[in-house]
Amino acid sequence: MSGSLYVYWLIFALMMIGLYIVISHGNLVKKLIGLNIFQVSVFLLYISFGKVRDGSAPIVKEGIDTYSHPLPHVLILTAIVVGVATTALGLALVVRIFEAYGSLEEDLLHERDAASGVDGPS
Amino acid sequence: MTAELPALQVVIPLLCAPLCLLFRSRTAAWLMFLLAALASLGCAVLMAGQVAGGDMLRYEMGGWEPPVGIEYVIAGFNVPLLLLVSTIAVVVAVYGRRSLESEISSSRIPLLYACLCLNLTGLLGIVSTGDVFNAFVFLEIASLSSYALIAMGKGRRALLAAFQYLVIGTVGAVFILIGVGLTYAVTGSLNMADLAARLPDAYGNRALTAGAVFVFVGFAVKMAVFPLHGWLPDAYAEAPSAVSTFLAATGTKVAIYAFMRFAFTVFGAALVFERLPLDRIGLSLASLAMLVGAAAACFQTDLKYLLAWSSVAHVGYIVAGYSLATVDGVQASYLHLINHAVIKGSLFAAAGILMLRLGSVRLEALSGLGRTMPWTFGAIAVAGLGLVGVPLTAGFVSKWALATALIDEGQGLVLAAMLVSSLLAVVYTGRIIEIGWFREPSGSTAAAGTTPVSMGVATWALVLASLYFGVDPRLPASLADAAASALLGPGGG
């Protein structure tokens, strides 16, 4: 049984590395990179659900009977788009944050906020 | 035409968003948003009439029968939310015109209205859809637009708040994606009704259990349930006033609805409450949220932060209600959801008026408000009493229903937490009233222009609605009743 599960375990490991980067790193760009890795690994998980042994890409041709399932592919196409949309928005925020604070380190940003007064947005 | 309503109510706001971009004029964009809000309200009212008898509207997108295609399902469980979201959108459209103009540079306003339309589209889509993956897509529409809207706040902290929300929110969304994926692997389906039919065979499957956990954790992030509430205070407090009003009254509420929809009509109470101890976890987190949120609200020095923390507490009340998994509990929870949306909306709206006239919503700047701005202060005071749950306000009705439901189930500790939290609400509301009524006006308070009529009217409309729901709670109560019976009844989903 476990022989057929190796793919899932590998994917889970990748997902967790991504999640770890998101939470543990204080740099905002690095967080977004981690988010990317986390998302791509989840995409791999979905695609692995659709794969059939000896299947081929779900483009119908004469003489081919076994196809992998097209639905996960469609879902992940959508999810990739969502991912890049999030990345673009996050990066735009990063640029603005850097212009406003001069730093991208989360701890430093909070320090600078505290220094400028809790209620006194500049 | 009436058969097309489920699609139209989402498509019209969607269509308005690109039009805002094309016209690039402030007035035209505002009209578009108003049109979007009014149209969705109209559709919601018509659909409420259609499902009043306990019927269910199903709409097959593209003419493909589910589970092959995507369907929209409108029934008792989501009509109240459609009404709520679109009503708040109309109020915010009226309110926001002057408020946004005072807080945002004019070149950005058309884009901002486009984002508001998109946010409305996303929220309505999550509420109406009957497909789990489609719900994820619309959740992302709502989330992305709200990140952008929050970042438009005045200070630089708004940017940071938006970024933090983006990271936490995306992790939550990916969790939902993982959960949906695991469920899909076990059942092969994405349609909620189809899932509900197939899942009982798979009960006991560990992948399914884990999938449910991931979905619930993901939605808990979007709902800002303690301890995943970290993003909420900053996001709500730093956003532009009109945006805070809209998001505070709708954003978390829609996530809560989605949670209930997944829990009761997709995974089913048998999985969620028997195999997973979600009731106990929900009740304990809810109690903690009530205490922590209310206690933190007492220590805030800024009105918007105070209100945002109080939202954390009130999410706790709502979670406590449906975690009981009884009809009374869900009904109370739904009722509180509606009432709290109206009350919190009016409070954030009032805070927006203060922001416009005083340039600040720090509590010390409010001294003497009762004399300089009696109407706005009155709105804050009346709505604040609603937060506490004083009789004759909407807050009292739903808290009473919640307390009864808790007593029926013998949840004494949660009830105690609720009482303590309400006492703390007395403290923080009392502070505002004390500062506003008993202190002498300071220099900055005295120097203020006049409140735009549109903003005052919008704020008071919400306040009066909350009062009306307190005196005559038939409308929200009947909606909540229908919702609870549709959620828990047979064949839901």
Add this chain to the structure above:
Amino acid sequence: MSMFVLMNLTLFGILAATAVTISRLRALYEATMLTALFSLVSASLFVLMDAVDVAFTEAAVGVGISTVLFLGVLALTRSREDVTPRIRQWPARVVVLLAGGMLVYASQDLPRFEGATTPVQVHPVTDVYLRESQDDIGVPNTVTSVLASYRAHDTLGELVVIFTAGVAVLLLLASSPGPGRREEGEGPAELVLADYRVLRVISKLLLPFILLFAFYVLFHGEYGPGGGFQAGVIFAAGFVLYGLVFGVDGARRVLPRPLAWAMIPLGILLYVVLGLAGMLLGGEFLDFQGLRPGDPQAGQHLGILLVETSVGITVAGVMVAVFFSFASRRAAR
């Protein structure tokens, strides 16, 4: 061990090594390039698992667009990360352990990888998508028919997401004055790669072919991997290349800003109007069967083609606008 397993394991090994290295690297340019590598290798894995459309998109997006955006942002900000304080690692470890534990728990009951009788494969929709679609829609690439017809509403949502991102980026970057921003054209001499003659000649030579390829991908989506989204990204990539080599102003001369901005709402309007047309012709929203009265298959064909086109227009517009927003931010500094 079969060839398939071997290739799988190798690629996963590369992925894991890349991810760990990214986590440890403090130089962000390098981390960004490795992220692109991560995307590329996962695209190879997608091909291995028969998801050619997904692989195509991941390669275009993960390796192309998002890498360019990351690099642009690094050029505007700092490219070095501070040392992560040890105290931050504990919450991360706890969360990762909890989530990972949950996943391992789940994996015990997951259906067998590559199994032909998993719930996913035996669900009735499989047959509809793979067999009946040939009669209902008649498009060989079933991914396209599911994407643009069966689940066209998801695709509309996807388009709205990318539209939202475009609006949000414009809201945050383009229309704001930014510190020290000057009028267009007066900015300090920006780094223009046009000084490199070989690069200039080659990119001019390639540009028409890139745009042509975008159209090929758009219209070939029914028969092979490809479709509106990939086409839009490739189309935008052509202009991004042009913008990188000849500067933002140079690219603006080729694709004026109002045009790029007009493309953003245009695609989405086309999509919605198409959906409403289905409604007016007596079907549901996004029902394409009535587009050609009497011939539902031809109607579906037309619908799918228009869906792909509208997706392509908006995606290209958003990508170009987003890139220009970042790039002109740089010109302004």
Add this chain to the structure above:
Amino acid sequence: MSASLLLDLASSASLLVGSLFVLSGGIGLLRFPDFYTRIHAAGLTDSAGAGLILLGLLLQTPGWETAVRLVLIVLFMLLTGPTSTHVLAQAAGRDGVRVWRAGEPRR
């Protein structure tokens, strides 16, 4: 010796040599001492390695449709690979990256 066997042999040979080029490019990237020598190794992977592998595949294609695509890919790689290597080297030269001389430490 039939024509198909000859084709197979030629294709295998070119695949093998191409793979060797890729391998040596990878080793070079790791072992060479400075920027210029390293991009030389990288360029080798791009042009000779990938080119030979594509040629090997071209000899194996069943129909002309695939062959046309492979030829296009080869052309594309022949245009882009050397260009990027060239631009990288030129940019490094402008930035004043010096060429490594024997005896200096690795950079």
